[in-house]
Amino acid sequence: MSVTKGRSRCRYSRRIAGSVSLRLANSRDFPLALSWANQFAYIQHGCVLSIKEEAPMKGTNFSRREFLRSSGLLVSGLALSACVVATPAPSDAESMAGDAAPSVMTFAWWGSPHEKDTVVNMLDAFTEATGIPNEKHHVPYGDYMNNMQARAAANTLPDVFYLPTPFLVAWAQKAVIKDLTDRHASDPEAAIEQIVEVNRFTIGNRVFGTGACTEPYMMFFNRKIFDDRGVDYPPATVEEAWTWDDFIAVAKQVTIDENGNSALDAGFDAENIQTYGVDLPRWGGSWRVYSPGLWQQGSEVYSEDENTFFPDQDIAADVLQKTADTYVQHKVTASPEFLGQVGMSSIQLMENDRLAMFLTGNWSLEALSHTDIDYGEAVVPIMGPHYTVWAPSEAIGVSEQTTDIDSAWALYKWVVFGEGSLALSRTGLWQPQREDLLLTEEGRAKWMTEGVHTQDHITAGCIPAVYNSRRMPLRLGHSEVEGRLLGPALGPVYTGETTAQEALDSVLPEIDGFLAENPNWKPS
Structure with missing residues (x-):
């Protein structure tokens, strides 16, 4: 399967106040915990309109301040902003709602302008297929959780929505999102066992949603640069993954x-570099910086009782120092x-032959496919004997406030299990999370797209998603650990002002103290 080229499209430059990494290929690249926990400024193109006033729905009631505090984010003077588009039900619809007029389902998400258009089309197809009308709430990325937290406190949440993983535990604890365990168990079309394990958002064996998609960490590279230098392409199989030293x-x-x-x-002149070898995450305390290296060396982010951060401090320091040394040393x-x-993204740098490789998630295929880059897909280098990568995905949650759970469940299934997932996967933005769609030729034929996915996507993207992927810890307070404590401590490490070991010696006691005061939550 060859990669055909399209015309270049405008990219989006994001600047993040207080962050080491200032350029991002896609809105999904932004470190979720850092952006919302610290309210970093984030530039995002997109429509911004006021959300219309809605009557409060039935659901959990608690004060706005109490709710925002429980989720680790206090917001003042918040404007609820989003793009709101309604899709009416067909006049002759015979849907799951029977003879009664179906409820209007609201769906909220973030994303680039192209992702916005793709999701709008997916939701229109849902209404056409089911007769259930929907209202679309596209919220600019930097405003998303401010918007959603205020709506939750006001009991005006959408029926179904993207939910960043750092907020899942707090929202489950407060009964803001529904426990979907029984729904999954009783619906053969939505059996949770169909989903790759990394995307089953379970807390204490209760299911509070699934991932929207599975997008394992990968490496993309510019074939032209490798050809010009006579260097072999990066490997595309787990078995051949580079060691860190080889990388x-x-x-x-x-x-x-x-x-x-x-x-x-x-005679190399490090002060006047024309083409950089690689770009990789250096986002303060973001879990995606350090977690793969820990897992690859057999370590964990938290101790078994979840009260100690980086239980193997020496391994954590090694991972962070190796990451920093790509620049420092x-x-x-x-x-x-x-x-x-x-002010360029990784893709823009690569498009101008200023970058040979970058490490990120599957979602970058959507943007890459609209450039003239002769790109390849590869597995990431590893720091230890175990090939393990993170597979980030926002959760898809159902609001406890919904007044029509059957219609909300139909929409949830459409996005997670049905045509909605396939439509977004064909663009390269998503990758399906059903195992059969990843592991079988018949399944992959439903979404792999010539001109977007290369043939190496099977071994570099599909197989690792099933067998070699993990996600960030579902630990209450994790976003505050990263954003308020770890991130500021690691900033000087990435610029060479201090070492990773010195930074951890300073900050880990404070983190462990915070964890002791804020134990994790499990449903009873």
């Missing part, structure tokens, strides 16, 4: 200064200052 060595081969010298040459990644000055 750094290759990154040096494709890091080129203005005189054509590589980072391995004696090896100069194969760009400095934060450079990235801030050029």
Whole structure:
């Protein structure tokens, strides 16, 4: 399956106040915990309209301040902003709602303008197929959780919505989202066992939603740069994954200064680099920076009792230092200052032959497919003997406030199990989470798209999603650990001002104290 080229489209430049990584290929690249826990400024193109006033729905009642505090975010003077588009039911619809007029289902999500259009089309198809009308709430990414938290406190939540993983436990604890365990168990079309394990959002064996999609961490590379330097392409199978040392060595081969010298040459000028070898997450305390390296070395983010952060501190320090040293020591990644000055995403840098490789999630295929880049897909390098990657996905939740659970369940199923998931996967933005759609040729034929997915996507994207992926910990207070405590401590590590070990020595006692005061929650 070859990659055909399309015309380049405008990309979006995001600047994140207080963050080390200032350029992002897609809105999904943004570190969720850091953005909302610290209310970072985030530039996002998209429509912004006032959400219309709605009557409060039945549901859990608690004060706005109590709710926002429980979720780790206090917001003042918040404007509820979103793009709201209604899709009426067909006049002759005979749907799941029977003879009674179906309720209007509201769906909320974030995303780039292209993702917005794709989701709108998916929701229109839902109404056409079921006769259930819907109202669409597209909220700019930087405003999303502010918007949703205020709506939850006002009992005006959408029926079905994206929910960032850092907020799942708090929302389940407060009964803001429905426990869907019995629904999944009684509906053969939505059996939770169909979903890859990493996307089963369970707390204490109770299901509070599923992922929207499964998007394992991958590596994308510019074939032209590798060809020009006579360097072999990165491996596309788990069995052949580079060790971290091999990865750094290759990154040096494709890091080129203005005189054509590589980072391995004696005359290499690190102050005037024309092409960087790699871009990878360096987002403060974001779990996606450190968790894969921990798992690959057999360690964990939390101790078994969930009260100790980084129980193997030496391993954690090693992972963080190796990440920082891609810039501090090896100069194969760009400095934060450079990235801030050029204002380009990873894809824009690659499009201009300024970047050879970048590590991110499957979602970047959507943007890559609209460029002239001759791109390839590969597995990521590993820091230990176990090939394990994170597979980020926002949760899809159903509001406890919904007044029509049957229609809400129909919409939820459409997005998670049905045509909705396939439609977004065909664009490269999503990847299905049903195992049969990932592991069988018949299943992949329903969504893999020529010109978007390369043939290597099967081994670099599909198989790791099922067998080699994990997600961030479902731990109450985790977003505050990352955003308020760990992130600020790690900033100087990524610029070489201090070491990872020194930073952890300083901040881990404070983190463990916070965890002791804020135990995790499990349903009774």
